[in-house]
Amino acid sequence: MQLAERMSRIGTESAFEVLVKARALERQGKHIVHLEIGQPDFPTPAHVVEAGKRALDEGWTGYGPTAGFPEFREMIAAYISRTRGISVAADNVCVVPGGKPIMFYTMMAVLEPGDEVIYPNPGFPIYESVIEFLGARPVPMPLVESRGFSFDLDLFESKLTSRTKMVVLNSPANPTGGVISRDDLKRIADLLRDRDVLILSDEIYSRIFYDEMPQSITQFDGMLEKTVILDGFSKTYSMTGWRLGYGVMPLWLADAVNLLMVNSNSCTASFTQRAGMAALDGPQDCVDAMVKEFRARRDAIVAGLNGLPGFTCTMPSGAFYAFPNITGTGLSSKELADLLLYEGGVSCLSGTAFGAHGEGYLRFSYANSLANIQEALTRIANVSERWTSVAR
Numbered sequence: 001m002q003l004a005e006r007m008s009r010i011g012t013e014s015a016f017e018v019l020v021k022a023r024a025l026e027r028q029g030k031h032i033v034h035l036e037i038g039q040p041d042f043p044t045p046a047h048v049v050e051a052g053k054r055a056l057d058e059g060w061t062g063y064g065p066t067a068g069f070p071e072f073r074e075m076i077a078a079y080i081s082r083t084r085g086i087s088v089a090a091d092n093v094c095v096v097p098g099g100k101p102i103m104f105y106t107m108m109a110v111l112e113p114g115d116e117v118i119y120p121n122p123g124f125p126i127y128e129s130v131i132e133f134l135g136a137r138p139v140p141m142p143l144v145e146s147r148g149f150s151f152d153l154d155l156f157e158s159k160l161t162s163r164t165k166m167v168v169l170n171s172p173a174n175p176t177g178g179v180i181s182r183d184d185l186k187r188i189a190d191l192l193r194d195r196d197v198l199i200l201s202d203e204i205y206s207r208i209f210y211d212e213m214p215q216s217i218t219q220f221d222g223m224l225e226k227t228v229i230l231d232g233f234s235k236t237y238s239m240t241g242w243r244l245g246y247g248v249m250p251l252w253l254a255d256a257v258n259l260l261m262v263n264s265n266s267c268t269a270s271f272t273q274r275a276g277m278a279a280l281d282g283p284q285d286c287v288d289a290m291v292k293e294f295r296a297r298r299d300a301i302v303a304g305l306n307g308l309p310g311f312t313c314t315m316p317s318g319a320f321y322a323f324p325n326i327t328g329t330g331l332s333s334k335e336l337a338d339l340l341l342y343e344g345g346v347s348c349l350s351g352t353a354f355g356a357h358g359e360g361y362l363r364f365s366y367a368n369s370l371a372n373i374q375e376a377l378t379r380i381a382n383v384s385e386r387w388t389s390v391a392r
């Protein structure tokens with residue numbers, strides 16, 4: 001029996017593979033500091049867990065409507081309208097198990113073989129994977145470190161063609177922590193306004209920022225009707241394992257996404273949606289406390305990385321990743337990531353796990369305690385002799 005041809009075109013998320021390697025080393029007795037995992041290390045807020053438990057006790061254990069509970073979709077629509085300064089309705093909201101299905105369903109619903117999709121590179125690897133899987137044409141947009149890892153907008157303009165069907169934006173971004181400025185978003189909006197292009201705006205890190213609040217492209221004239229906002233509960237409320245996310249999109253697309261949901265999941269788990277309602281409706285100080293802690297860790301890790309030979313690290317404005325430039329070490333990203341794992345006992349990701357333009361960088365997730373971050377920095381400094389002696 002052979003796999004379908006399309007399976008040769010699907011990619012993966014190597015964060016999960018690196019985690020498997022690190023766990024194997026741990027089974028051999030090695031101690032590893034984990035800075036590879038893209039999930040907050042905080043527990044889900046207690047009142048959200050309570051709401052989930054209560055929902056189970058109350059019998060929220062059966063199928064629900066495919067698009068999500070109407071009262072939950074109302075709540076999400078109000079939240080998105082308020083936080084993005086736009087006006088959307090419950091019918092625009094599709095509740096799905098996590099943020100990822102929104103990428104998959106949106107691309108599945110609109111992309112034809114040969115359609116071009118512009119997406120950030122380095123970027124979340126699933127964009128490129130699904131584009132290729134569907135036989136569409138990936139058009140990677142290199143991110144510019146000196147612009148806080150935003151696009152070179154002239155280059156962006158030059159990549160737009162009559163075949164451009166979709167543009168993916170991600171702000172705050174994985175893996176760079178970059179936030180797209182309002183001016184850049186406005187220029188992108190101006191370039192796309194008169195084009196028949198769908199924007200997938202991945203805003204899953206929308207609440208994790210350290211400077212100005214990240215803006216959504218949907219606020220600009222003519223953008224709402226051609227944009228899918230992807231957001232969810234994984235990062236904001238530390239709920240990665242609950243699998244709860246949503247897309248906010250034009251009605252014609254919501255109908256298609258709901259059809260794909262009927263054909264695959266039927267619906268998102270009922271009790272997790274009740275927990276999601278408690279998250280949106282309840283106190284938000286848990287989010288503030290998490291971001292405050294992330295800020296202290298960000299400051300510590302960026303200062304520490306900048307002190308390492310061969311490393312320079314831009315200050316990220318959002319998410320919980322540091323993305324240092326490591327070209328000064330003379331090693332490739334993969335070589336350095338392996339050296340840090342096998343000899344330093346520090347697990348991080350090669351920038352190339354996020355696309356070819358990630359070469360020359362590493363991604364460190366600072367979803368780990370300050371003590372562990374300091375330990376990782378000490379360990380890296382201890383093995384730095386390995387590249388400083390080669391570089392000499």
Ligand SMILES: Cc1ncc(COP(=O)(O)O)c(C=O)c1O
Nearest residue numbers: 038098099100124174204232234
């Ligand atoms: C940029 C980005 N989008 C989407 C997701 C997926 O989120 P979820 O776990 O809710 O599917 C992630 C998770 O790491 C991410 O980094």
